[in-house]
Amino acid sequence: DVKVTQSSRYLVKRTGEKVFLECVQDMDHENMFWYRQDPGLGLRLIYFSYDVKMKEKGDIPEGYSVSREKKERFSLILESASTNQTSMYLCASSPRTGGSYNSPLHFGNGTRLTVT
């Protein structure tokens, strides 16, 4: 079974702090993704990466950055946390099939971040 592990289930941070969310997958997948999920808004893509040291902006990248130094690890960074970044953050991975993105994603169990 594919396993995507997020380092924290719950996190509470103060406004202005720098926050690191870590994600590791064990299936040698090329693609990795960071989403946030909010009631009524569904899943929104923040950043994704299709290879080591590569990154692409998703739909809502403002206020976030990412790092992918190793194939299995994808980190999401909140440079200066704000209260509107309180959310559930979900990491996912998928294999690259023919260079496209038509493989199902495998998700971690999420990090519930509260910024006060």
Place this chain on the structure above:
Amino acid sequence: EDQVTQSPEALRLQEGESSSLNCSYTVSGLRGLFWYRQDPGKGPEFLFTLYSAGEEKEKERLKATLTKKESFLHITAPKPEDSATYLCAVPGFQKLVFGTGTRLLVSP
């Protein structure tokens, strides 16, 4: 623009009462449709992939079907443990496009 719409937003069923969830999509060139189940406080769990109109997939009490414009998730004789949010998604340009889900509650 690629779009996925799920209906209803929420559905309450009695145990054993069969029903269907709908996922309508607008995408340039369908390259698959995925169904997920999400329990509260957890990440979505992959259920099915459908690739072409007419295809069907089954898992326990769930059956997913696909037409050229929509997919249905049929739930036959549901049990309380089927209560969850069900999400569908289609591949768009460089990413999956998700619907906002249907919250299913099955009462004993």
